Amino acid sequence: MIPLEPMVNSMAWVSSLTSSFQFPSQSILATAIDSENASMVLTGVLLSLVVVYIASKLGGELSKSLDLPPVLGELVGGVVVGVSALHLLVFPESGAEASNSLIMTILQFVGGLSPDSVTSIFEAQSEVISVLAELGVIILLFEIGLESDLRELKKVGYQAAVVAVVGVAAPFAAGTAGLMLIFNVPAIPAIFAGAALTATSIGITSKVLSEIGHLKSKEGQIIVGAAVIDDVLGIIVLAVVASLAKTGEINVLNVIYLIISATVFLLGSIFLGNFFNKSFVAIVEKLQTRGKLVIPAFTFAFLMAFLANAIHLEAILGAFAAGLVLDETDKRKELDKQVVPIADILVPIFFVSVGAKADLGVLNPAIPTNREGLIIATFLILVAIVGKVITGWAVFGQPEINRVAIGVGMIPRGEVGLVFAGIGSASGVLDKPLEAAIIIMVILTTFLAPPLLRLAFKKPVEQVDLVG
């Protein structure tokens, strides 16, 4: 054995070092302890990611095998590993402490940590997972932007626009007014919950339509067009309500500023994007090193997300605009392909985290104080379904059209609804019962839409049987 003393006791070691070199003022002992913590933060993040991936895949595959959208299973997987059940993935902002986290218990067993460092490691690890989840939703919206097609929007035209506007206005007005008048919910959370009712999941709707062979029908075209417009409207609504939540004011001037700035930001970036497109392609074609397409694309997406944040909109609006702009370049197909694996490893962190943060315990009817939350959930689900189904009757000049199918096609809230719930929860605007009610609403509308859509299109019985 050469020198035996541990580093933290070896003051001679430290002083010999400080005498021979210019040395930073910071203590090397503190640094050594910090570095032990930094390594444990990484260990905690790695274990959290393993939990997230297993939950997302088990949930997603189970959901798929039941012929439901995989994203639903990822959410339920998050609920199972989160604060409602296994306590593997819990977050300080929902009031959990390090001692509630099973992952922190495992780390303590592995690393022999002091109680003080456990709390700081828990907070740092949760912060990292939260930011990874936010990067996940930014990349999801970037990908949705890449998949949306501006020209397609113009083709389906007014019919789709009317359906989208009615599908945003009706549930928002009915939801917000109902919550305020019937349930005495304060204005800001009521508006936020109303906004969460406006979304339509373009992913789920178009996937189900293509599975039942109605994607190219007139109804299918209108549904998809409306869902695309709804995505844009929903993001503007989200930007407006999230900023309301931040400033805490319902200031009409502020609302007008936000609507104008969100619209100008989105339309402006699309307009300027026409010129930027050529520079982007020219830059990408000059580059010769690895990541020559994906790095400029993500630089642009993150820069747009940063700019949106900087003018008090949501980061996802910037990422969505970046996706719309880059969708117009010739590099689109190559980029689509390269974004897929990146989205695959980051997006599930978002969905699983949303599920993990949702405390479904507040909807347990055995606890008397929960009952009001449950009644609210029932109300939200009714508004969510009725508010979208009526959109079918907004279609004009098409007497032969299957109005029920169009309305039903707009029901699933999917990703965008969860984005509302997640951001509402993170901003502290939604209390737990209301947040849980929104999540239950998203889950149920997403669950119900695929079978209802099949019924509305009057599928032959044997094909329904194949599915069930």
Add this chain to the structure above:
Amino acid sequence: MIPLEPMVNSMAWVSSLTSSFQFPSQSILATAIDSENASMVLTGVLLSLVVVYIASKLGGELSKSLDLPPVLGELVGGVVVGVSALHLLVFPESGAEASNSLIMTILQFVGGLSPDSVTSIFEAQSEVISVLAELGVIILLFEIGLESDLRELKKVGYQAAVVAVVGVAAPFAAGTAGLMLIFNVPAIPAIFAGAALTATSIGITSKVLSEIGHLKSKEGQIIVGAAVIDDVLGIIVLAVVASLAKTGEINVLNVIYLIISATVFLLGSIFLGNFFNKSFVAIVEKLQTRGKLVIPAFTFAFLMAFLANAIHLEAILGAFAAGLVLDETDKRKELDKQVVPIADILVPIFFVSVGAKADLGVLNPAIPTNREGLIIATFLILVAIVGKVITGWAVFGQPEINRVAIGVGMIPRGEVGLVFAGIGSASGVLDKPLEAAIIIMVILTTFLAPPLLRLAFKKPVEQVDLVG
């Protein structure tokens, strides 16, 4: 205008909410403020990533256009945006405060933050970027594992093994002994610096060999084989010295434990991997949702990284072992392709951070206290070159072989050398002059190798001209 009071003043709002619902003990005001900070952490991370990507691409492309390895330019790009120059990307562990960070100044301008929240946002943002950098190096080593081929190792056989062992032992012994005896550096940092001298960059070496058309020559085969073995040896050396740094002891039993556990871990996971391979392929083939290959692969890689960390080895050893195991499956090619874009967006965060953290100011010869650091850097560079060039003479039974070319081919330290510098710096073992000296050594050996290798293979003049 509807109600005008901001949320933070509206106590009536809070109490109306708490009276109608069961409410968490945590204050909603604190949550609202935290959430403003959380949003600013995301803003800071987004801006940092934009800086990282621009620095990595400008540096990488410039380096490539000078016919040097792109990774070198990413590192230099990091130096430019980091603590040595622009102060865009600085980290608290190198003694920087929020006021030294240009990104934090921008955030303050954008967000109007209080001094208290600036410090906590700066620390949280730096923590997130550091963990992203660590995930980057984990994915880099996973990818190197995927690219390494166990069967190829067996083919080039003993010649390559001898070259590798001499190329690890000679610079390590000469470097460590020289630092301790000539420069009176304490044992642990001397061993760490010696260990950083052992690496050979498989990426740079094989790329240069293929560029000059000598990849398939006998010399080329031996160099690549030795570089692969050197990668494995280097990772074991890193695991040993990093653990020494953690425990602060040079305990022979501990060294033996680490060598055995690293070897058993690596060989054991390869051995068990033969059985796991089939289950992995079977699982992947059953999955039907998005990310069906990449999610199980990353679950495995992160789990192995966690396990390596849990038994006090380095996370990268686990990721490398996971890569070696999955390289043996039929899914290899598909996986290789999907890992590329993920590595492209995460690995540069590592290289740019290493450069950003390196304070080259300590090597300014105008400051008298810096001179010892500069002399150490000169010493390290000499040992780094001589210690690898002599490996050519370790080749036996091949009288015709170009010994100089083999030795020169082993010179570039590249990624693995930077991994040592980064981990040494993060663990607090290396003081700044020694860390900067190691980085200068890595940069210079990597810079020198491509032109020296061309000279050693006596390339025709016109081809050299084409390049220069």
